[in-house]
Amino acid sequence: MRILVVEDEPKVASFIRRALEEESYAVDVCTDGIAGLDWAQAVDYDLIILDLMLPGLPGVEVLKRARAAGVKAPVMILTARSEVDQRVKGLDAGADDYLTKPFAIEELLARARALLRRAGGAPTGILRVDDVVLNPVTREVTRDGQRLEFTTKEYALMEYLMRNAGRVLTRSMIAEHVWDLDFDTFTNVIDVYISYLRNKIDKGRERGLIQTIRGSGYMMRSDG
Amino acid sequence: MNSASIRVRLTLWYGSALALILLLFAVALYLVMSRALREQVDASLDEAAAVAIRTLGEHRFGPFLIFEDLSQDFPEIALLDKFFQIFGPAGQVTIQSSNIQSREIPLSQSAFRASLEGQSTFESVQFKKGVPLRLLSVPIRQGEQLVNILRVGTSLQPTDRMLRRLLVGLYIASPVALLVSLLGGWFLAGRALRPVHAITQAARRIAAGDWSQRILTPHSNDEIGQLASTFNDMIGRLEVSFKQIRQFSADASHELRTPLTITKGETELALRRPRQAEDYRAVLESNLEEIDRMSRIVDELLFLSRADLGEIKLKMVPVQLDDLVREIQQQAMVLGMDRHVQAVLNAVEPVLIQGDDLRLRELLLNLVDNAVKYSYEGQTVELALVVEGSHAKIMVRDHGIGIAPENQARVFDRFYRTDEARAHGAKGTGLGLAICKWIVEVHHGTIELDSTVHGGSCFTVFLPLIPARA
Numbered sequence: 001m002r003i004l005v006v007e008d009e010p011k012v013a014s015f016i017r018r019a020l021e022e023e024s025y026a027v028d029v030c031t032d033g034i035a036g037l038d039w040a041q042a043v044d045y046d047l048i049i050l051d052l053m054l055p056g057l058p059g060v061e062v063l064k065r066a067r068a069a070g071v072k073a074p075v076m077i078l079t080a081r082s083e084v085d086q087r088v089k090g091l092d093a094g095a096d097d098y099l100t101k102p103f104a105i106e107e108l109l110a111r112a113r114a115l116l117r118r119a120g121g122a123p124t125g126i127l128r129v130d131d132v133v134l135n136p137v138t139r140e141v142t143r144d145g146q147r148l149e150f151t152t153k154e155y156a157l158m159e160y161l162m163r164n165a166g167r168v169l170t171r172s173m174i175a176e177h178v179w180d181l182d183f184d185t186f187t188n189v190i191d192v193y194i195s196y197l198r199n200k201i202d203k204g205r206e207r208g209l210i211q212t213i214r215g216s217g218y219m220m221r222s223d224g
Numbered sequence: 225m226n227s228a229s230i231r232v233r234l235t236l237w238y239g240s241a242l243a244l245i246l247l248l249f250a251v252a253l254y255l256v257m258s259r260a261l262r263e264q265v266d267a268s269l270d271e272a273a274a275v276a277i278r279t280l281g282e283h284r285f286g287p288f289l290i291f292e293d294l295s296q297d298f299p300e301i302a303l304l305d306k307f308f309q310i311f312g313p314a315g316q317v318t319i320q321s322s323n324i325q326s327r328e329i330p331l332s333q334s335a336f337r338a339s340l341e342g343q344s345t346f347e348s349v350q351f352k353k354g355v356p357l358r359l360l361s362v363p364i365r366q367g368e369q370l371v372n373i374l375r376v377g378t379s380l381q382p383t384d385r386m387l388r389r390l391l392v393g394l395y396i397a398s399p400v401a402l403l404v405s406l407l408g409g410w411f412l413a414g415r416a417l418r419p420v421h422a423i424t425q426a427a428r429r430i431a432a433g434d435w436s437q438r439i440l441t442p443h444s445n446d447e448i449g450q451l452a453s454t455f456n457d458m459i460g461r462l463e464v465s466f467k468q469i470r471q472f473s474a475d476a477s478h479e480l481r482t483p484l485t486i487t488k489g490e491t492e493l494a495l496r497r498p499r500q501a502e503d504y505r506a507v508l509e510s511n512l513e514e515i516d517r518m519s520r521i522v523d524e525l526l527f528l529s530r531a532d533l534g535e536i537k538l539k540m541v542p543v544q545l546d547d548l549v550r551e552i553q554q555q556a557m558v559l560g561m562d563r564h565v566q567a568v569l570n571a572v573e574p575v576l577i578q579g580d581d582l583r584l585r586e587l588l589l590n591l592v593d594n595a596v597k598y599s600y601e602g603q604t605v606e607l608a609l610v611v612e613g614s615h616a617k618i619m620v621r622d623h624g625i626g627i628a629p630e631n632q633a634r635v636f637d638r639f640y641r642t643d644e645a646r647a648h649g650a651k652g653t654g655l656g657l658a659i660c661k662w663i664v665e666v667h668h669g670t671i672e673l674d675s676t677v678h679g680g681s682c683f684t685v686f687l688p689l690i691p692a693r694a
Binding site for chain 1: 477481482484485488490492493496497510514643646647
């Protein structure tokens with residue numbers, strides 16, 4: 001899951017990024033409205049967290065233009081003002097949720113999960129493929145009741161595959177949603193991580209859940 | 225008092241005054257009219273008496289005057305609706321016109337006595353069951369001898385009827401006139417008070433929070449119009465200051481919320497799981513920085529609100545400005561050390577002004593602190609102090625990010641920070657220049673800004689010199 005954070009106050013952006021990264025999301029940060037709008041259109045983000053008070057271009061304007069340009073990602077607005085009209089303007093401009101500063105970090109993460117869940121179409125949030133169960137809240141992954149341990153990046157890749165079970169995911173899609181801007185697409189990092197995952201979930205089983213689609217990418221599927 | 229009761233009172237005052245005028249008018253009219261009618265009757269009696277005497281004279285005052293002959297000779301006498309009586313010198317009736325019929329209208333004592341003395345007498349009499357009469361008794365004398373007394377009379381009934389009709393007319397017309405005037409007065413008072421009502425309504429809506437309300441002033445030159453436009457002006461000014469206050473408190477809460485968000489976020493993030501000692505240290509350092517920022521905002525806000533209330537007492541003493549500028553340059557060197565910003569003195573002239581040493585120091589320190597903060601790394605901050613006319617001119621020039629022309633007027637506003645200043649990363653409260661402006665103004669000086677984006681800014685302060693004493 002890749003998230004764009006548009007926030008001008010560097011320290012606020014910094015702790016939001018670290019909190020999200022700890023939850024194994026890939027995070028990009030923009031510090032002004034114009035860059036935020038560019039990035040929102042250039043990358044297919046799973047969630048955009050947008051401050052309303054931005055230099056360059058006000059947050060509401062960023063949101064309107066992004067929506068007009070066809071950006072479908074859920075948007076959570078942050079506002080320092082608790083004034084109702086700001087929130088109403090933001091929601092009317094196409095925001096899906098809002099949070100007023102100062103906010104609790106757990107609330108930010110829970111709302112982010114909720115927005116991602118709604119976008120993914122899984123109402124409870126718990127993802128299942130065959131006997132593999134992934135809980136995004138606790139970030140626990142089990143297969144056949146057996147708990148599996150993942151690193152942050154492995155987990156992020158696993159969640160992305162499971163959310164899109166049954167769909168072919170190209171390497172560039174995986175790169176875009178699991179890794180952030182610093183990712184170098186010319187390496188075989190994705191293949192390496194896929195092999196890590198296979199080692200952990202498919203080891204010792206006849207049929208692997210993660211399948212290689214030749215020439216395209218990968219897919220997670222239960223029916224083998 | 226609401227407008228309705230003023231309306232009632234105006235109408236009542238107006239009505240009472242009018243009623244009094246009407247009453248006086250009616251009384252006067254009645255009196256004048258009755259007097260005029262009486263005089264008219266008397267004049268006609270006089271005339272009839274003169275005609276009768278002339279006629280009698282032609283008959284040589286013969287005692288056997290036949291009235292019918294008289295009326296034949298002078299038909300106008302019969303038409304005059306009058307009766308005639310001729311009394312003998314002893315006061316007894318000798319002859320009378322036929323229209324008296326059988327009624328007895330004797331000569332009164334006073335009229336007889338007056339006749340003896342050769343004087344005419346007018347009398348008004350009212351006999352029982354009879355009509356009111358007006359009588360004129362005229363003595364007819366030959367030499368000193370009273371021969372006859374001629375009496376001419378007429379009924380006062382037509383006159384009385386006319387007066388009664390006038391009275392009835394006044395009885396009916398006066399209340400109608402009064403009522404119409406009261407209605408008119410009520411209407412006019414309502415009309416005159418309508419703008420007052422509009423003002424009340426507008427004030428009420430404004431009290432409910434709708435600051436866009438204004439009163440329409442079609443007749444802007446009358447008293448109510450002036451009141452309305454004065455009221456509108458007042459609301460306009462209130463609206464502006466209300467908006468400023470709202471903007472100010474929104475800005476203040478934003479500026480305080482940002483450090484709060486950071487400390488809260490950083491702390492919560494740190495507490496989510498066990499961390500390394502240096503991570504905790506980093507969080508604490510960040511928090512300390514934000515706490516410092518908040519306390520600076522609170523201090524400066526407190527200063528400005530005390531300044532607004534006039535609670536800041538200044539100790540005005542002679543200040544050697546050149547010494548102060550040199551000290552500030554030394555401090556600027558220290559401030560700029562991290563970012564390799566040099567502070568240089570371009571010119572310093574000895575200048576003595578009257579001022580508060582502490583506040584002037586604060587003013588200059590704020591300006592050089594800004595200059596250092598918004599300078600590009602490795603640039604210089606230039607300070608100069610010269611005398612220009614009757615003022616000391618202090619210049620603080622930096623070579624930094626600069627301020628766009630459209631923002632230059634606003635940098636002295638509280639909490640106003642340009643986007644560039646925010647993006648530059650230097651921690652400011654947005655209150656420093658507002659404080660500078662206040663300090664300059666309490667010293668009766670001015671502060672000017674000259675700036676180009678990426679070219680740097682130059683703040684120039686003019687402070688009045690101590691007037692030279694001869």
